[in-house]
Amino acid sequence: MCGILAVLGCSDDSQAKRVRVLELSRRLKHRGPDWSGLHQHGDCFLAHQRLAIIDPASGDQPLYNEDKTIIVTVNGEIYNHEELRSQLLDHKFRSGSDCEVIAHLYEEHGENFVDMLDGIFSFVLLDTRDHSFFAARDAIGVTPLYIGWGLDGSIWISSEMKGLNDDCEHFELFPPGHLYSSKEGGFKRWYNPPWYSESIPSVPYDPLILRKAFENAVIKRLMTDVPFGVLLSGGLDSSLVAAVTVRHLAGTKAAKQWGTQLHSFCVGLEGSPDLKAAKEVANYLGTVHHEFHFTVQDGIDAIEDVIYHIETYDVTTIRASTPMFLMSRKIKALGVKMVISGEGSDEIFGGYLYFHKAPSKEEFHCETCHKIKALHQYDCLRANKATSAWGLEARVPFLDKEFINVAMSIDPDWKMIKSDLGRLEKWVLRNAFDDEEKPYLPKHILYRQKEQFSDGVGYSWIDGLKAHAEKHVTDRMMLNANRIYPHNTPTTKEAYYYRMIFERFFPQNSARLTVPGGPSVACSTSKAIEWDSQWSNNLDPSGRAAVGVHVSAYDPQLPTSLSAGKGPAKITNKKARVVVATAPSLTIKT
16 A cells, blocks of 8 residues: 555645645555656646555656646555556556556546546646646545645545644545545545445345355455465465456466465464464465464554554454454565555345344444444554555455345345354355355355454454553543543443543644544444343443353354353353354354
8 A cells, every 4th residue: 555645736736845745745645655756737746655566666646638738646555457548548647556557547538537446546636737636545544544634725635644634724534435526626426336325125036146245356356476474373265365366367378477375474362262273274275374373462552553554542442453453564574565465344235143133134234334434444544554554555355346236125024143054153154155066265264253363363352451441541541531532432441541642642622523423343333233132331442242142153052041141241251163064954063
């Protein structure tokens, strides 16, 4: 991932202002350590920090059209750039960069081309012919983007908050799937898929269509001119990413350059569930597997750096970002610049354990819609910024536009968790890749129960964080929490501890407003807490908070009261367990 910064219409076009823009752009250099660029046109500045993935030799930015009247700075990957180039035969390209098509598409279509882009992107385009500009962010918000306003009337746009927070009177998240036009004077949503309205779909489930859509999404993301690998936790989503990549890597340009043996990466505490499962999957698929260990103290020592880079005080995001942050540094040290990851599946298919309690297919579907729309503030933010902190790019095939359209058109009754029919969470995805003749994965991996990343790296990680916060946040501090932090008041010592660090780096009111709030259990929205009355007494984003679901959801020997979520909110056994499919029923294997 690259870093972009644009300052548009500022009152000062002096050399001192140029120096200031360069200084702020350097705050994003971790995102793009390969090259820096800055274009000034009057009172407008477009800066870029480049991570070179496609055409490393000649794709430096900003990018231009033929006569340099159109200037664009882009963070992203355009997977269909070759197809788009074939439609622009009258245009002359300066480089092999996938992002250069943006300048030429604007010449042909004005601001109405954004939906033609298949990929992830944030960009700012300046048209010097009429001194107009427009900016856009990808459909789901895989790439981060912020917009701010200066007292002098200037508009600032940056990949990260730290690029503009000190110089803007007000700033906020640039909404995903939107563009901002100086001609229109505001935002307009360009991404309008059928699922966005939250109407209930009715397309019958076809496992082969779903499988093909995901395979296509992975294949697109094998577009690279640099060494790459996959993040492999051993859970369903990352294992499917790895399995499909292994199956389709041979014959690609990437394989010709870097070989046909895929590299996989996993992180965890010694003896964690993810390390064990990932090694098993890696052995099955034949990847070159790299296993990284960290200690609870390693993670605690990194918390301040993590919060600075990911720019949030959300508890579950920080818990999960820290091991990913540590792993990304190790991966980059091996010379790898791009990884493919499994984010987004749980939101699309209702994979979080609290979905077991969804009362109807209508509520199930609406919750998935809400979760997808909020991804840019949670898992997308984590996956992008925790990796970009070390100049590593993460690609997420589950959030492919076409794949989302296919998956979200399925009648949600098929996605509902029905233990009497042998359907655990994400059954439609598991079943789509349950190929008896040519298996993608071992059965017990394909049907492994959901472990959230912050849990799967080792349960003592979260327990260690809570213990550390207990030492640094007193009961008296908690009594005054609503006075000190009236917005999104922290309700636990862990949350208070993260908030103190965040406010030190980002003290502006605009900064704290960029972070979502509200109660959650096992990563639910606040609305879904109503699905089980017991959950309101155990509000924690860990999957273990899904009482009566985690580990023992399908155990027929459990008392009915507990399996219905009515038992006490108590964890009695933290050993990882694996759900094994033995259709038509399900059993639990320790």
